Amino acid sequence: MKKLIAGVVLGVSLTTLAHGAGDPQAGEQNAAVCAGCHGQGGQKPVMGVYPKLSGLGEKYLYDQLVAIKSGDRAIPEMTGLLDNMSEQDLQDLAAYFDSQEMIVSQASPDTIDQGAALYRGGNLASGVPACAGCHNPQGKGNAPGGYPALGGQSAEYVIKQLNAYRDGSRAAGANAAIMMDVAAKLTDAEIEAVANYVSGLN
Structure with a gap:
């Protein structure tokens, strides 16, 4: 019985890892500060030079947040914004933005x-x-x-x-x-x- 329970727990753990380690609901609580530049849900930035964050991929988003927090990727507008967030906070934030639907722009037919x-x-x-x-x-x-x-x-x-x-x-x-x-x-x-x-x- 113990082996069966251990197997179930391991299976659930691996499934969780396969789908990302972040909690979108927890991430939403920390996302309010991001909306000022990236828009609600990271879908409609206030300026075109700011990225849409919605649906980009949890791993990519997490890696970028870590790089920004550490200073490896310098973004002046984000200086200090992530300082008080833990690794789990960043993972949750990445999961939240990844869970949001990307709103597609209208491409110009010229090129x-x-x-x-x-x-x-x-x-x-x-x-x-x-x-x-x-x-x-x-x-x-x-x-x-x-x-x-x-x-x-x-x-x-x-x-x-x-x-x-x-x-x-x-x-x-x-x-x-x-x-x-x-x-x-x-x-x-x-x-x-x-x-x-x-x-x-x-």
């Missing part, structure tokens, strides 16, 4: 074909891989790998981040080296086109 081609097929001539390889053909990301969902993200924010990877000012995180290599091969026009495309991707 959508160029953006789609780059996102889905990359640029063989310059060695840019397809974004879809890590971020999913539908922009849903790869949660276990820590690659964020991009579908619906603000084009302004994506442009800002790709430029930050390209100039080396965003170098923190497990996948930063990959993104820095990719961004270094992108032209300004390609960055704008792919950012526009993902803003309307769902």
Whole structure:
């Protein structure tokens, strides 16, 4: 009987780990301070250069919150905001935002074909891989790998981040080296086109 109970407890524990270690309800209590910039539920930021946080992936969000709190990823607007939060608080916050639905933007038709081609097929001539390889053909990301969902993200924010990877000012995180290599091969026009495309991707 003890073995059976231990097996059930272990099974439940592994199931919990498989679905993330955060509690969205607990995270919601700490999310009020985030709404001032990122909007309610992280869905509608007050400015395009601020990211939408909804549905990005719990692992990715948690990793970014840890990097921001430690100072490895410097974001002046967030200085001090996470100082009093524990690791569990950050995990709960990540779980909360991941549980929220991404509100997809309206992409401009002007560069959508160029953006789609780059996102889905990359640029063989310059060695840019397809974004879809890590971020999913539908922009849903790869949660276990820590690659964020991009579908619906603000084009302004994506442009800002790709430029930050390209100039080396965003170098923190497990996948930063990959993104820095990719961004270094992108032209300004390609960055704008792919950012526009993902803003309307769902």
